Amino acid sequence: MKTIALTVDGVAVTVVEGASAAAAVAARTHVFHHSRTGHPRGPFCGMGQCFECRIRINGRLALACLERASSGMAITTGA
Amino acid sequence: MPEHFDILVLGAGPAGLAAARTAARSGLTVGLVDEQSAPGGQIGRRPIWLRPSRLRPSRAFRETIDALRSDSRITYFPGERVVACEKGPALVTETPHGCAMLTGGSLILATGARELVLPFPGWTLPGVMALGGLQVLAKGGWPVAGGGIVLAGSGPLLLASARTLRQAGAQIHAIVEQASRQAVLRFLAGLPAWPTKVLQTLAFAPGMLRMGYETDAFVVEALGQGVLEAVRIESRGRRRIVPCSYLGIGMGLIPNVEAARGLGCALEGNPHPAVAVNAFQETSQRGIYAAGEITGIGGAELARLEGAIAGYAAAGNLTRARALSARRAHWMRFGAHLMRQFALRDSIRQLAEPMTIICRCEDVTLGAIDQVSDAGTLKLLTRLGMGACQGRMCQPALAELRPRYRPGATSGIPRPPLFPARLETLAGLAPGEPL
């Protein structure tokens, strides 16, 4: 299977082509952000409804479960 | 300038795809919008471990997806989320990079359903996910092969999800169904009326038993320091701890009615309303149709039929639309059968404790909610539902936990946008005004 390379919080990650951006982040961490009162959180609904998987892709806000990972993407967590 | 189509379809799941196809077949131009990067909705996602050649969705489904490519009357906009709906009708869409406006002669809403998860202690730990959500994430390459998985909740989605996760290489430690053994047996006994469902169940069954499927059981607590490490399961009065890295949990599906409500379409049902439609899938607003699980939970077959009817009806092809109504009635009975047998046991509504977070966006606890007594004050003083998910997760859950907050009491004028939208997108809403 073809893989693609990208970065998550500056660290290089490879995933299978077609993987979601969420899967790319999961290759590095399951904690996508911290809640208002500081609890660690990760993806919950998997379908764009809960906003727990919010990331930035090349600086733009996006939902990791709705986006596909692509080569060279720079993802940051904690959005 | 907005792009114009005879018919706009919002949602490219089974219902939206069928609607696009029948409307196009009737000679109309169709704009089909969906936030996912590929068509198929919640059920039609291709797992990344399958190569396209091995894709074996049902024939009707494959035809529909093929139609997208071959039918020049259908313009498909993948990866675009509709953030505002206007009468007219017009849809404002957004991607992480830009925005656009589409207008149409009529509109077919096929926004599907999401999962209902009732809060319980520990449910906000990373690793606890909605049941179908875990399935969907695994299909998208989320690494599930390592740690063990527990699946919990209710209904056939437990089985579908287990099957997918097994294919992804996961170790499934337990599958716990809250419904009673008798209810599950009654569900199975009723299935022969829908032979394809019997076949599906037979395909799942042996694996299920091997993976430890049990009824009358539910997860009462998720345990872990910072991430999920184990769950506590209660089964016929006995509790046990099962270590796991993931818990997929879902108590059923609820319609995504927000877009329809914003457009003024009448809703029906409580505590989880669906869009009310007539025999032609038309809503209370003329020219706005709704099809699929937005109108009630009934499975993909029903969604496809409703979509086809809506597409024909919106195109004025009423004879064709009418011809499908008997089959639709047949599959509606399946939906009703499903809902009846997998009704929730009340103890699931009692799991949340005062410290349990109900609103994940704003970290509002049940204890804080119980300090106020009416819906208006709840919003103003606790900020429940004021976060990014706009109440999509917490409000249905609260309607189950505290019936006084059922919709009707809380629903006022819907506040736009439909989903969080960039200010620049909203600033572009009035066409023709210079910046």
Next chain:
Amino acid sequence: MNPDLIVIGAGIVGAAAALAATQAGLETVIVESAVPGAGVTGAGMGHLVILDDALLALSARSLELWRALPDHAGSEYRNTGTIWVAETADDLAGLAQQSIHLEAQNVTSRLLDGASLQALEPDLARDLPGGLLVPDDAIVYAPKALAYLLEQARSAGARLLLGRRVTRLTGGGVRFADGTTLTGAVLVATGSQGSELLPELPIAPRKGHLVVTERASASIRHQLVEAGYLRTVHEPGQATVAMNVQPRPEGQLLVGSSRESGIQDPGVSPGIVARMLRRVFRFLPTLREHSAIRIWSGFRPATPDGLPYIGRIPGRGQVWAALGHEGLGITTATGTAELLVDLMLERRGRIDPAPFDPARRMLAP
């Protein structure tokens, strides 16, 4: 047992008045047809701001009173200050005048040139010529401020009756929808619905929109209001917009403002929201990428001359009004309350009541 004073309406104005009256020794009952915050108080922004117009003295005194409230953290009170932002050299000259007017009320302010403005608020557009910092202005979360005032009033002895709609004034008190009555002096503080009980006082709802963003990385620290804001308040025109942005303590931004007259539909108007946001981008271009969670509208209770009605209603005995606070009622609730109680007890107060006397605008019965 009959109270000394019946306050109709548990909005911010009624709540502040009930607190002041109770503290002055009046036995007070607050009656509310729905729940506290059901009126426009629940929709407002909660900027405590001194305006340089006919409300200068009232708003300046109101800020002193807000500061003097004990434990006002319960209101989520934050001393953010306001920066009035100039777009043109003329604006800046106007702000210099404003600074002098504030000085006369003992209100500190500091003129900023373009560079100091940038240094304080780096998200502002670089071409802006300057601004005026009013450091003692503040913000509250209006629903919490209301809850706080009611709680203070209650612990001082006031009673709160919820779900009780007053259908008419009886002369010596009020009659409720269920036919029961209550006797006592009456303060009508029913906001935009003031004319229902007091038809002689014209009040026209003036629609405004607000957008709340997600918590995000904006570095805005002061409430930012464009210098032209007051023009939009006083313009009789159909629809006006002005940049008015508030940083919430949780990191969200409240983005306004708009004014529309002659509209009853409470639905959000996308066209006016678009105009409002474009105006905001003129000053805060980086906000374009922030995302909005919700947009809503509210109706400011506006009077024909822009001033509230505060005082006794001629010809109605012990019937008083505190109505028509337009877009400044959160701020001026405290000053209004003090003024009213001074009038009721026939005390000489700090604020000249004459401009607010309801008799000035009364329609022939």
